[in-house]
Amino acid sequence: MLIILQAGSTTEEVEQVVAELAGVSVTGYPARSRGREVVCLTQHLNMELRTWLHAVCPQVERILDIKAPYKLASAEYRPEPSTVVVGQGNRQVRVGPGQFVVMAGPCTIESEEQLFQTAALVKQAGANILRGGAFKPRTSPYSFQGMGVEGLKLLQRAGHTYNLPTVTEVMESAYVDAVAEYADILQVGARNMQNFPLLREVGLAGKPVLLKRGPSATLEEWLMAAEYILSTGNEQVILCERGIKGFDPTTRNVLDLGGVVAVQEKTHLPVIVDPSHATGKRSLVTPLGLAAAAIGANGIMVECHPHPEQALCDGAQSILPEQLTELVKGVHSVTAAVRDIYEPEESSEVEVAA
Amino acid sequence: MLIILQAGSTTEEVEQVVAELAGVSVTGYPARSRGREVVCLTQHLNMELRTWLHAVCPQVERILDIKAPYKLASAEYRPEPSTVVVGQGNRQVRVGPGQFVVMAGPCTIESEEQLFQTAALVKQAGANILRGGAFKPRTSPYSFQGMGVEGLKLLQRAGHTYNLPTVTEVMESAYVDAVAEYADILQVGARNMQNFPLLREVGLAGKPVLLKRGPSATLEEWLMAAEYILSTGNEQVILCERGIKGFDPTTRNVLDLGGVVAVQEKTHLPVIVDPSHATGKRSLVTPLGLAAAAIGANGIMVECHPHPEQALCDGAQSILPEQLTELVKGVHSVTAAVRDIYEPEESSEVEVAA
Amino acid sequence: MLIILQAGSTTEEVEQVVAELAGVSVTGYPARSRGREVVCLTQHLNMELRTWLHAVCPQVERILDIKAPYKLASAEYRPEPSTVVVGQGNRQVRVGPGQFVVMAGPCTIESEEQLFQTAALVKQAGANILRGGAFKPRTSPYSFQGMGVEGLKLLQRAGHTYNLPTVTEVMESAYVDAVAEYADILQVGARNMQNFPLLREVGLAGKPVLLKRGPSATLEEWLMAAEYILSTGNEQVILCERGIKGFDPTTRNVLDLGGVVAVQEKTHLPVIVDPSHATGKRSLVTPLGLAAAAIGANGIMVECHPHPEQALCDGAQSILPEQLTELVKGVHSVTAAVRDIYEPEESSEVEVAA
Amino acid sequence: MLIILQAGSTTEEVEQVVAELAGVSVTGYPARSRGREVVCLTQHLNMELRTWLHAVCPQVERILDIKAPYKLASAEYRPEPSTVVVGQGNRQVRVGPGQFVVMAGPCTIESEEQLFQTAALVKQAGANILRGGAFKPRTSPYSFQGMGVEGLKLLQRAGHTYNLPTVTEVMESAYVDAVAEYADILQVGARNMQNFPLLREVGLAGKPVLLKRGPSATLEEWLMAAEYILSTGNEQVILCERGIKGFDPTTRNVLDLGGVVAVQEKTHLPVIVDPSHATGKRSLVTPLGLAAAAIGANGIMVECHPHPEQALCDGAQSILPEQLTELVKGVHSVTAAVRDIYEPEESSEVEVAA
Known part of the structure; x- marks a missing residue:
């Protein structure tokens, strides 16, 4: 209730x-x-x-009387789909029905040159939001862990330079304020989907949150994680499917597009898809990005790099600049092709809690 | 080698x-x-x-020198995608590059009336191939097991009446000849993907075979199963992804579209997608059918029923006639929208071994 | 009902x-x-x-009023655990409460010398039942497919020579009679767990059946497969857990011992464990075999080979003769150590339907 | 290297x-x-x-030259198994070869009465370490989140009263110091296995750490998480398998005992098993606890409650006091029964970094 x-x-x-x-x-x-x-x-x-x-x-x-165990995230509570407003002024983007956003950028911010070069490409390709990792959750303690706050500052500057709102991951409560200061969307990574103290902290930061699905999270667990954020009064939550754990070694994960459609029936929150982490293979990113548009998702998040072979992290799944251009064009063609089928319903915008 | x-x-x-x-x-x-x-x-x-x-x-x-453990199924052996020619005369359909086929029909053939009514709808909706189960692999021995040969005869008649080639499952060697006599494509079900004696028998029947992926089969195991058929000299094999086993109870299975793209890189055989068994939910079938078109699959197979609530089997995942019409229109719009991206390569047709 | x-x-x-x-x-x-x-x-x-x-x-x-979807397999129908009697005369073994059977032998029958040498070791080690594959379900058509009926005859002779009942896999209806003639237990492999025509055929053969769990079968699906056999009037069914599909490449499968205990609560049928296929690694077989005894399973089935490095199939998971001796001794020690906890209930024997 | x-x-x-x-x-x-x-x-x-x-x-x-991607956790670095020394004085317990420890207690600390009553039972049953949750990672924000620091203080008092070292979960960096002050072992939960900042913090706390395996973590990812702790100079790490995500709804998770044996071959760290969270069902806890002893694990962690039907959390998987007594007796019988097989090697103790 x-x-x-x-x-x-x-x-x-x-x-x-x-x-x-x-x-x-x-x-x-x-x-x-x-x-x-x-x-x-x-x-x-x-x-x-x-x-x-x-x-x-x-x-x-x-x-x-809301029967789902999640209340504020539930489509019972709010039948019409929500729109999350990201960034401000000429860097403002709406994530929700009637749009298909493309978030793109490098896995990891490596240097000013690499980031600005990529940001220029992202803008030119027609993508809407710039991604880039400053704090990287790495499986090994002996891998590059990101540039930290220095990277956040570069990201903010690149966003302002190219008129793109930005998204970046926050891994611990201690850095929530810093990330909220420099970025437009706070990303909670798949490995932290059930890091409940972090969920509350990012909720309280009052900025849009991108919540990735954990690799073995059920749809209900995912929405319960969103509920932790929503219950702080922050309703600016975007869900992101990035692949679940599977048994086939060919792909890094299994992109669960059926789960995306199913979760859209359960919640009013916008849902996007990350085909880069889902597959780990460059050649699979474009087809699955197009599929995200075909199922009526609200957008995609992809990794791109001007020189993937030199990337410090996840080069094998980063697409090339020309592929990004093609992908952006493609998702818009597909969105147009399926528009009649999904007939987007009216959406009332979410206002950030004052 | x-x-x-x-x-x-x-x-x-x-x-x-x-x-x-x-x-x-x-x-x-x-x-x-x-x-x-x-x-x-x-x-x-x-x-x-x-x-x-x-x-x-x-x-x-x-x-x-073919390095993959499957040889005849391998893209190393045959880089260009294959086309499988199904049916004859005015009921002929090509499955392969440059086409997007829609196979549709009831899960189970229940009666002449039900089948002919559905076949008329399938034709009218613009679908290409009529499916219908005569032998049903049912989890329980206390469920309807299908009409058997009587069903096969009805299927053949419906196919001829509506100029549609037909596909139906064969579950055991004893019925391979009967199915090959009455149907245009012999389907090997997911549960039989590694029923090796059956694979050889359907291969020797010399007709096109639709090979579903097992719910826990790796891509390599799937292609190895295809190799059993191919090694008999029958190269008319169509692969079909129908969902792998997952942990979330919301959907019946997890449709592995990333796996479809990945398997297309490994083989020359056409690959289609079954969004009905993958999800078990009517509302998910259309979005995932559109996604199959977006990733460049060669077609889909869906269950439809004029009155799903009365279906003897799988009614919950059968789409309604008007949904089938919309879906067929939709997949063709999506296919057109992504055509430039996939630029279908030249295909040499497979000839049935004389 | x-x-x-x-x-x-x-x-x-x-x-x-x-x-x-x-x-x-x-x-x-x-x-x-x-x-x-x-x-x-x-x-x-x-x-x-x-x-x-x-x-x-x-x-x-x-x-x-039996609520489970399986009826004859259900513990509701028959609360006390069943005993399956295998073999005849001095080769008779009881599988059920109060016993812990060890089935052992080579993955594949390769030659008279290899089989008889192994059978001698199996007997000497104190194992109860001789296993050996004559028809092998191989992922690749380009792998050794077994000796066929020739292998069955060798198996029968080895069983008689060493006073051991025998178990071997049957893969297709065409060979059910032959396997039933030469072997004491007909094994249905994991890949065929839902090969429903085969289940009926082995049921009708009237001999004990060993039914392996499919790699992605739920406990309910497994019991439903058993129900296919039981409904023919053949109640001599032994269940065998052999690992489910998992995501970690270190082991071939994930041995689901919790599933074994859970299924024992649902059925009266005896349940054994196959740690060889579950793991694919020799060093894991003994610990998991001992674990099977600790959870109160009714036995184990293991692969052993006098010279695993020369085995035509699955050598890496075959244990050495001295390991088998140690394992047999170990399972009996563990069974004795846990006897008080499981207090085996009275069992009424199953009689083969006349 | x-x-x-x-x-x-x-x-x-x-x-x-x-x-x-x-x-x-x-x-x-x-x-x-x-x-x-x-x-x-x-x-x-x-x-x-x-x-x-x-x-x-x-x-x-x-x-x-250590080839594994984890270095300090690797058996290449340290072939002999490690012992972690927990608690001090008459509350000291050794976790490692030659011991089989039983950690037991309530899922959640609910009140002084409940905790002390349970602690008395734990001691009486012969268990070695007292567990109890003060900070609870709950899927829903609308579930009891634990007593917090108040609970920690109760746990410390109960440990001193009954001469038992204690273990409790820490969920965020902000409470690492508090947990390290009151408890003898800091537990990192399955959901936080890849919360890398937390791993470093618990490492730096210099106390023994119990690291649970994530529900979809590979063995390598698990050892890499341990490496984060070890690389801070804290070598007091105990691994704990608590079930991986599976597809069968009967059990909460799938206890991967094969994974436990396999990880023991890869690392020198002690490994224990949690059959309570693995199964979610009381009746499965004892059999799987005995199985942990049979495979040569270094101990188990189980939930028990004097009145499970009144438990605020996870009552269905909490065993009864008399079951704990039986279980403790059982694991020691099994350990004795398999001693000859595992012949524990010499162990050099780990000293806490000064």
Whole structure:
């Protein structure tokens, strides 16, 4: 259940709702949604209890019966698809129905030259958002771990130079503020999908969050992770499928496009696809990027590099500049080809909680 | 390695090659390919041995160094994509580059009325090939097992009535001849992908074979299963991805579209996609069918039913007639949208071994 | 539901039950169990219908409400664990509670010398049943496919020479009679677990059947496969876990010992474990064989070879003679150590349907 | 490669080695091991380079050619199994060869009464280490998240009262110090196995760490995660297998005991098994706990609760007090039964870096 309090409710009024519920052995969890105080319950309130609650807590405005274990992420709560607004001014991009965004850039920021050269290509190819890793989650402690804050600063400058909003991964609470300062979207990586303290921290940062699906996460676990962010009052969440663990050594992971369509039925949040990490092979990125457009996803995120053979990380899955140009053109052709089938519904924009 | 004998070589000459190889501790397996006798080896022959073999067996025409464990299925053996010609006369359809075929029909043939009604819809929707199960591999012995030969006869009649070639599953050697008599394509189901005696039998039947990928088969295991068919001299093999086993209960299986692209790089055989069994959910079939077109697959196979709620089997994944019409239109729009990207190469047709 | 007819009921009486059920839109499937004619239903019969059925079909003795989709394999139908009696005379072995059997032998029968040498070692090591493959399901058509009927004859002779019952795989209906003639247990391999026509054929052969779990089969699918055999009236079924498909390349498969314990709660059939195929590595076979004893499985099946480095198939997972001796001793020590915990319940023996 | 510097080497000397390597385009990563400064490389140094390095950096004592991507965790580096010493004084327990430890306690610390009651049972049953969660990683934000530091204090008191060392999970860097203050072992949960900043932090805390395997982590990824901890100079790492993601809904996860044996061949670190999270079912815990003893693991970790039906978390997988007693007795019987087979090798103890 989801209990929505009237606009302007105070912390004390929220606590009163929680206390009254506790009195009938129901645990309520305070959260925020769309600028309102809400209380979430996993237990069910029958009609009698709802009437009683309205009576003892007049600040309760509505009580919604949401059956999914995730509440704020649920399509039951919000049937129409959400749009997340990224960046500001002439660097603003909308992620949601009616758009198909392309996030592109190097796996890892290696140098000013490499990043700016790539950013120019990304812009020229018609992509919308610049990606680049400054903090890299590497399987081995003996691999390049990223340029850190220095990389963040370069990313911000490149974004401003080429009028592109930016996205980069944050791996630990200690760096949430820094990443939020320099980047437009905070990415939570697949390995951190259930790093719950980090999810709360990025939620509280108040900026759009890109939440990658863990390699063995069910759709429900993924939406529950999103719920951690949403429950902080931050509704700017973009989901990103990047492949699940599989048994075939040919591809790095198995891109679960059926899961993308299925999750779109369960949530109002925009969903994009990362064909680079899903496959680990350059030649597979374009076909799967086009497939993302065909299924009605809201965008893709791909790795590209002017000289993949020299990349410090994931060169084998980075596409070439000319491939990016072709891919951007291709996804727009496919999007146009399937438009009649998906007939995007009206979308109300999400406003960042003030 | 693959040793190709001169046209018109006799069984005795093949046996001589095998015997000579045995003399140097190399095991050769006789097979047929493109009307020629061939001998396949998994061991390597160095230059010296090749020269020697040419000398002692003058009927050896060429010796190809194919590194993949599958030989006849390999893109090394035949770089250009193959086309499989299905059906005859005005019911002829080509499966391969430059086409995107749609195979559609009921999961199970239930009655003359149901089948003919569906076949009419399939034709009207613009689909190319009629599918329908007469022998059904059911998890439970207490489920409807299909109409058997009676169903095959209905399928043949429906195909002739609506000018559609037909495809149906064969589950055991005892019925290969019957299925080959009444249907245009013999389907080997996912559960039988490594039923090696059956693979040989359908190969020897000399008709096109649709080989589904097993739910936990690697790409290599899949191509090795195709090799069993090819090595009988039957090169009319169409591969079909239908979802691999996954951990998320939302979808029946995980459709591995990355695997489809990857397998296309390894083989010359056409590859189609079955989004119905992959997902088990009607609402996911259209998006994933469109995705199959976007990745450059050679077609799809979908289940449809005029009244899915009354279907004896798999009603939940059968699409409605109007959805089939929309899907056929959609895959052709997508195929057109991505044509420039895939630039289909020239294809030489496969001729059924006489 | 499971409808048990009185002893001595005729085919006509069974058909009458099925016809009466059809009259109320319920599909009944005739089967045999413990020498009785039975009718299985997946639909539920309420009290009223049960009373009515008893009235119209007096030959109905009992109607059991079995909720599992498998009926005859279910622990609901038969709470006490079954014992399968294998072989005859001084080659008789009981597989079930109170025993821990060790089936051992070469992956593939290669020659008389290799088989007899191994059989001698198997006997000497204290193992109970001799295994050996005559028909081999090989991933590649270019691998040794087994000695065939010649191998079956050698196996029978070796079994008689060393007083060991024998088990060997049958891959196709055409050879069921031959395998049933020469071997004591018919093995259905993992790849054929859902080869339903084959399941019926081995059932009808009337000899004990060893049913391996498919690499991506759920426990329910496995028991449903067993149900195909049981429904023919053959209750001599032994289940064998041999590893499920996993993502780690270190081991060939993932041995699912938790699945073994879980399946034992669902069925009365004996369950054994094959640590050789599960791992593909010799050094892992002994630890996992001991683990099978620790969880209360009914036995193990292992591959051994006097000279594994010369084996034509699966040499890397075959244990050495001295390891087999140690393993047999070890499993008996472990079985003794855990006896108090599992307190084997009384078992009524299964009689082969006459 | 692993470069070991002489005892007493300074940071400057380490930096000189790294600088010299950089001069020949090799990246060296400083780490600490067994009280020594070391430099790890993933690139190979040939003989010539090794000779040169010894010459230009006289403080280099030895250069080891370790081929595994993990260096300090590798059995190549340290062939004999390690022992981790946990707790102090009369609460000291050794985890390693020659012991089989049982860690037991409630999933979640709920109250003083519940914890002390359970601790008494744990002691009485003969278990060695007390577990209990104070910070709980919960899939849902609307589930009980643990008692936090209050719980840690209770755990410490219970450990001292019953002379048991303690283990508890730490989920974020901010609480590493608190957990290290109150508990004897810091547990890194499966969801955090690749939370690299956390791995470094727990390493630097200088206390024993229990590192759970992620649900889709390969053995190599698991050992690489251990390497992050080891490279901080903390060698007190215990690995814990707790089940990998599987497709069968009957069990929560698939306990990969073959993976445990395989990882023991690759590393010198002790490995224990958690049958509670692996299965999610009480009735499976004892059999799999016994299996852990049978394969030669170094211990188990199980959840128990005096009243599982009232547990706030994971009650279904918590065993009852009498089951714990039986399990402890059982694992020791099994360990004795297999002792001859595993013949524990000599172990040199790990000393905590001063």
